[in-house]
Amino acid sequence: MGAELVQLSGIHKVYNAGQxxxxxxxxxLDLRIRQGEFAALIxxxxxxxxxxxxxxxxxERASAGEYVLAGQTVSALDDDGxxxxxxxxxxxxxxxxxxxxxxxxxxxxxxxxxxRDGVVTPQARARARELLDxxxxxxxxxRTPAQLSGGMQQRVAIARALMLQPALVLADEPTGNLDTxxxxxxxxxxxxxxxxxxxxxxxxxxxxRLAGRCDRIIELVDGRIDRDGPTSVxxxxxxxx
Amino acid sequence: MTKALPLxxxxxxxxxxxxxxxxxxxxxIVGVAAGVAVVAYISALVTGLQTNTLNKTLxxxxxxVISPPDERVAPAWPVAPGERHASDTQxxxxxxxxxxxxxxxxxxxxxxAGISAVSPMTAGAALARRGEATRAxxxxxxxxxxxxxxxxxxxxxxxxxxxxxxxEAIVGKxxxxxxxxxxxxxxxxxxDSRSDSVRINGMVDLGIKDLNRRVVIVPQxxxxxxxxxxxxxxxxxxxxxxxxxxxxxxxxxxxxxxxKVESWQDVNTQxxxxxxxxxxxxxxxxxxxxxxxxxxxxxxxVVSVVQKQxxxxxxxxxxxxRSQILRVFLIQGGMVGLLGSVLGTGIAVAMIKVFTTxxxxxxxxxxxxxxxxxETALQTMAMALAAGLLAAVAPARRAARMDPAQAIRM
Numbered sequence: 001m002g003a004e005l006v007q008l009s010g011i012h013k014v015y016n017a018g019q020x021x022x023x024x025x026x027x028x029l030d031l032r033i034r035q036g037e038f039a040a041l042i043x044x045x046x047x048x049x050x051x052x053x054x055x056x057x058x059x060e061r062a063s064a065g066e067y068v069l070a071g072q073t074v075s076a077l078d079d080d081g082x083x084x085x086x087x088x089x090x091x092x093x094x095x096x097x098x099x100x101x102x103x104x105x106x107x108x109x110x111x112x113x114x115x116r117d118g119v120v121t122p123q124a125r126a127r128a129r130e131l132l133d134x135x136x137x138x139x140x141x142x143r144t145p146a147q148l149s150g151g152m153q154q155r156v157a158i159a160r161a162l163m164l165q166p167a168l169v170l171a172d173e174p175t176g177n178l179d180t181x182x183x184x185x186x187x188x189x190x191x192x193x194x195x196x197x198x199x200x201x202x203x204x205x206x207x208x209r210l211a212g213r214c215d216r217i218i219e220l221v222d223g224r225i226d227r228d229g230p231t232s233v234x235x236x237x238x239x240x241x
Numbered sequence: 242m243t244k245a246l247p248l249x250x251x252x253x254x255x256x257x258x259x260x261x262x263x264x265x266x267x268x269x270i271v272g273v274a275a276g277v278a279v280v281a282y283i284s285a286l287v288t289g290l291q292t293n294t295l296n297k298t299l300x301x302x303x304x305x306v307i308s309p310p311d312e313r314v315a316p317a318w319p320v321a322p323g324e325r326h327a328s329d330t331q332x333x334x335x336x337x338x339x340x341x342x343x344x345x346x347x348x349x350x351x352x353x354a355g356i357s358a359v360s361p362m363t364a365g366a367a368l369a370r371r372g373e374a375t376r377a378x379x380x381x382x383x384x385x386x387x388x389x390x391x392x393x394x395x396x397x398x399x400x401x402x403x404x405x406x407x408x409e410a411i412v413g414k415x416x417x418x419x420x421x422x423x424x425x426x427x428x429x430x431x432x433d434s435r436s437d438s439v440r441i442n443g444m445v446d447l448g449i450k451d452l453n454r455r456v457v458i459v460p461q462x463x464x465x466x467x468x469x470x471x472x473x474x475x476x477x478x479x480x481x482x483x484x485x486x487x488x489x490x491x492x493x494x495x496x497x498x499x500x501k502v503e504s505w506q507d508v509n510t511q512x513x514x515x516x517x518x519x520x521x522x523x524x525x526x527x528x529x530x531x532x533x534x535x536x537x538x539x540x541x542x543v544v545s546v547v548q549k550q551x552x553x554x555x556x557x558x559x560x561x562x563r564s565q566i567l568r569v570f571l572i573q574g575g576m577v578g579l580l581g582s583v584l585g586t587g588i589a590v591a592m593i594k595v596f597t598t599x600x601x602x603x604x605x606x607x608x609x610x611x612x613x614x615x616e617t618a619l620q621t622m623a624m625a626l627a628a629g630l631l632a633a634v635a636p637a638r639r640a641a642r643m644d645p646a647q648a649i650r651m
Contacts, residue, residue: 059646059649079562079563080563083560098555100555101552102257114249119250
């Protein structure tokens with residue numbers, strides 16, 4: 001295992017602070033993720049998985065606690081710094097693929113480079129083609145998202161997440177919207193990329209079978225880490241839904 | 242890494258967003274075009290109308306007239322400051338007088354910047370007689386070549402030749418009809434003291450019937466002797482380069498010269514009022530249309546921001562800064578404004594073409610010429626671009642402020 005990539009200490013997240021409907025979703029979380037891990041984040045609905053993922057993904061700030069991502073203390077960064085760190089360190093795969101409908105598959109994959117550099121360089125285009133080839137979509141790179149099946153869209157999203165060679169990919173129920181065959185295919189793809197390139201993955205999933213194929217399972221219950229350990233140790237995966 | 246053009250990301254995304262919302266974009270661009278067309282057309286029409294009115298009015302009169310000061314009754318008793326006293330004096334009758342030292346004034350005016358022509362004149366009231374008919378006339382003694390530069394008299398000649406020697410005259414065409422004379426006939430001109438017979442050498446149509454009924458143009462020397470003002474000039478006419486600067490120039494001349502100086506604006510106050518009212522109306526229409534255009538673009542962009550919420554969230558997750566998102570929407574507004582203004586200018590040009598082709602006076606000629614000056618077109622385009630950017634400010638800020646986590650969840 002590599003160096004510490006993510007260090008969360010005493011993370012709290014409170015919504016509607018100071019108002020009658022104030023609600024605390026995360027209650028003092030401690031979590032470490034090392035470079036090269038392939039971890040599953042499981043837990044019942046409302047346990048705070050998405051909130052944790054948003055905090056990890058720098059899409060939301062924690063209300064209290066310390067978060068160090070790739071050696072940078074997140075609370076010390078302003079919005080632009082946060083955005084830069086997110087761009088350079090993280091990749092996202094969402095449940096509803098979230099491709100940009102106005103752009104082709106290839107343009108969606110090169111978009112992170114366009115955001116960063118303003119233009120798509122020939123090198124960036126070559127990398128996008130390589131990635132699309134790796135996810136088995138070399139033949140479909142000119143199609144728009146509407147012309148792709150759900151599984152294909154999710155594979156494009158994975159290629160996009162990998163475009164800028166992130167250290168960590170955060171996947172929020174990447175197979176939640178897919179049939180079993182596509183699910184297996186998409187999950188297998190992430191696994192393969194992890195094994196070949198060494199990119200770290202944190203996958204939120206409801207599917208115990210998929211969680212069982214990860215190296216580590218982190219279970220969240222009511223905003224606290226209930227269980228955290230290697231897959232082999234954590235008994236039968238069927239207990240978590 | 243190749244160097245990116247500034248705003249390359251923003252432009253590419255803005256363009257794609259506009260293309261994606263094809264129907265919406267088209268509608269609002271047409272809306273902007275309609276606004277721009279109205280503004281450009283009205284501007285061209287009013288400018289044409291005003292130019293035409295001014296040309297007609299100023300074609301027959303000097304821009305500035307210098308004349309001797311009015312004679313006033315000097316107070317019989319000096320009034321000390323702060324002291325009041327009642328008196329009743331009858332105003333003096335204004336005699337026909339010459340401008341003191343007028344050749345010097347003439348020379349000074351000819352040298353002055355901003356003045357394109359100077360023509361001294363000796364003019365006064367007289368009678369024209371032929372047989373039983375007598376008409377009151379405005380006897381005008383000028384150097385014909387110099388006077389022509391003030392009022393373009395040569396273009397207004399309708400009969401005879403443009404030339405007057407001693408004993409010759411050019412008369413208004415209505416006066417000629419009234420007296421029943423033709424070119425070559427003689428009429429008698431008489432004043433209080435003198436009388437002379439002149440031969441009619443030409444007839445002019447000054448465009449205003451009242452002037453045509455009264456004008457008689459003779460060499461300045463003839464007028465001087467008829468009016469008993471040997472060597473004198475009763476007024477000096479000036480033509481200036483910029484007609485709208487005439488009033489300011491007249492005011493400064495009035496301070497420098499011991500004379501009465503009147504600009505065309507002083508003489509035609511009603512016309513000036515009418516022209517100003519027109520200009521204000523045009524500005525008002527432009528402002529209202531501009532507001533409508535801004536609101537139109539803004540409303541479409543607000544809707545677009547709401548529709549694109551998720552995409553904005555994705556772009557933010559991919560590392561787009563708030564400022565980049567802000568610019569994406571500002572550029573959309575600017576593009577809508579610019580495209581609309583190009584289209585609108587085209588429509589305005591077409592409308593002007595239609596106007597000049599189909600709207601004609603009784604004589605079959607266009608009523609007056611209207612064109613869209615390039616600077617007006619550019620100004621209108623700049624206005625539309627500014628309107629687009631302005632309209633985009635609020636929606637763009639809204640898009641940039643959006644919380645990425647929330648935007649993605651939508």
